[in-house]
Amino acid sequence: MRMRIPIAALATVLGAGCGQQGTTSGAGDLSTTFDTIAGVVRVTNAGTPPEWRLVPVVSIGPKTLTDEGAPEEFGGVTTVALDPEANVFVGDAQNREIRVFGLDGVHRRTFGRDGEGPGEFRSIYSIAWVGDRLLTYDPHLGRIGEFSAVGEWLGQRATAGGWTGSPAHLRFYPVGPNEAFRYALAADMEGVWVGHHGSGDTGDTIPWLQGAEDAPGAVEPIFCEAEGVIGFYGAPFAAKFVQHPASGGIMYSAWGYDYRIAVTRSVGDTLRVIERALPGEPVTDEEWAAGNEEYDEFRERYPNASCRPRTFARPDRKPFIDEIFVAPDGRLWVEVIRTAGDRWEFFDPAGRLLGSVPAAPYKDRSVPAFSGDFVATIRRDELDLDHVDIWRLERVNE
Numbered sequence: 001m002r003m004r005i006p007i008a009a010l011a012t013v014l015g016a017g018c019g020q021q022g023t024t025s026g027a028g029d030l031s032t033t034f035d036t037i038a039g040v041v042r043v044t045n046a047g048t049p050p051e052w053r054l055v056p057v058v059s060i061g062p063k064t065l066t067d068e069g070a071p072e073e074f075g076g077v078t079t080v081a082l083d084p085e086a087n088v089f090v091g092d093a094q095n096r097e098i099r100v101f102g103l104d105g106v107h108r109r110t111f112g113r114d115g116e117g118p119g120e121f122r123s124i125y126s127i128a129w130v131g132d133r134l135l136t137y138d139p140h141l142g143r144i145g146e147f148s149a150v151g152e153w154l155g156q157r158a159t160a161g162g163w164t165g166s167p168a169h170l171r172f173y174p175v176g177p178n179e180a181f182r183y184a185l186a187a188d189m190e191g192v193w194v195g196h197h198g199s200g201d202t203g204d205t206i207p208w209l210q211g212a213e214d215a216p217g218a219v220e221p222i223f224c225e226a227e228g229v230i231g232f233y234g235a236p237f238a239a240k241f242v243q244h245p246a247s248g249g250i251m252y253s254a255w256g257y258d259y260r261i262a263v264t265r266s267v268g269d270t271l272r273v274i275e276r277a278l279p280g281e282p283v284t285d286e287e288w289a290a291g292n293e294e295y296d297e298f299r300e301r302y303p304n305a306s307c308r309p310r311t312f313a314r315p316d317r318k319p320f321i322d323e324i325f326v327a328p329d330g331r332l333w334v335e336v337i338r339t340a341g342d343r344w345e346f347f348d349p350a351g352r353l354l355g356s357v358p359a360a361p362y363k364d365r366s367v368p369a370f371s372g373d374f375v376a377t378i379r380r381d382e383l384d385l386d387h388v389d390i391w392r393l394e395r396v397n398e
Contacts, residue, residue: 032352040270043351046277052355054375054391058105060088061379061387071099071107077363077378077386078167081127081134082371083149084177089134090388091124093167098127098136098151103390111151116141119153125163126171129371131178131198139163139170144182144196157200160184168365172196173245174328179203181245193245204249206266211241217257219313224298226305231298235312236291237283239319246326254334256321261332263351274332274351280317281339288314327370335359360391 029047036042062073075094082088087108088101096114101107112121122140129135133154136145142161146154159182163170173181173193181193181203195203217239224231239257246252249266263272283291292312299305322342323335330349335342342359362368362377363386369376373393380386 030353041272041351043272043274044277045275045347045351045353049345049353049356051396052357053394053396054357054360055394057103057374057390057392059387059389060090060101060105061381062385071101071110074099074386077388078124078366079126079171080369080376080378080388081129082369082374082376083129083134084371086371086374087149088376088388088390089127089129091127091136093124096121096124098124098134098147100151101388109151111147118156119145119147119151121145125167126182128172128174128180130174130180130196133198135172135180135196137170137172137182155200157196166365168367171367173326174369175245175326176247176328176330179247181206183208193251195245204266206245206249206251209241209243209251209253209264211253211255215239215241215255215257217255217315217319219315220309222295222307222309222312224302224305224307226302229302231305231307233295233298236288237315237318239315240322242321242324244324244326247330252324252326252332254321254324256319256337259320259336261321261324261334272351274347276320276334276345276353278320278336282317283315323367325368325370329370329372331370333370355395357393360389
């Protein structure tokens with residue numbers, strides 16, 4: 001059965017009794033304290049972390065609407081990856097191609113086309129560098145393709161076909177230079193994370209975690225039916241459960257209502273809990289009205305619609321965490337919700353907060369790609385044209 005991670009209960013366990021005091025380190029007013037309580041390491045980060053910035057390196061995409069046919073004119077980008085030399089591999093799902101660029105923005109090569117043969121695609125949900133090869137995830141063909149850096153077809157691995165859903169979730173999760181995970185269904189139809197190595201071997205299999213349904217900050221979505229139309233509306237500012245596999249059979253997970261990330265083994269043992277002290281922020285009336293706008297428009301168009309429930313329960317405050325990522329170098333990235341602008345805060349594998357940077361904008365249903373100090377994001381402009389932005393992480397005033 002699916003494993004449940006008791007995120008809410010961890011606060012009670014770790015907040016009671018006396019623990020073994022660990023080490024405390026800090027820079028400026030930032031402090032990181034390690035305590036061991038009931039065999040679980042509690043890592044508490046407080047204060048202001050060092051300020052970092054994302055320096056633009058290159059933006060790859062059409063400069064004008066007349067760029068038709070140019071390599072930078074994408075049909076629809078779903079995924080991007082950076083190889084060990086920081087070459088940029090762009091998955092264009094609409095054109096069924098992988099386009100390769102340098103950090104100077106110059107087009108190097110293109111490979112792939114529509115079809116079902118070797119080196120061809122019916123869908124490009126995700127790409128990732130694993131070892132010395134590029135893996136491509138094509139659910140419509142039920143396979144993972146393997147390519148060399150120059151686009152040579154090296155073979156394939158079978159996977160479940162016919163998936164539907166967002167490429168942001170049905171994708172590769174790179175967790176090391178030679179390892180990536182993907183979501184799959186086990187024989188008992190329960191969700192698992194399956195590891196893949198560059199050699200072709202299957203790595204660790206980690207159970208998919210399920211958050212508690214009655215956790216604090218949970219807000220029920222609304223389902224509507226009207227004149228043959230079915231609507232689904234997620235609650236604005238509702239906390240969500242996020243998770244990301246990591247190397248060594250480890251899972252990072254968080255219930256975003258609190259700034260608390262659990263690090264667990266595949267067998268269910270909790271190794272660490274990483275916490276961050278930040279003040280909560282209220283949901284303003286303007287933000288609440290904006291968050292309800294789409295649902296209100298539906299109700300105005302279909303006044304007799306049957307909706308369950310009829311209204312959203314307004315949360316008492318905003319959640320802290322929108323998403324988490326584990327980069328191939330082992331750093332944990334947390335996308336933090338802040339009224340002044342969302343931020344990315346990143347931690348070392350032990351849970352020490354290393355820095356904070358304003359979050360780069362990225363297209364809905366896409367995810368950033370991390371490679372060392374480089375970050376790649378997919379952005380859609382006001383003309384609905386896709387661009388790939390490359391950033392370099394840099395310490396401020398260093």
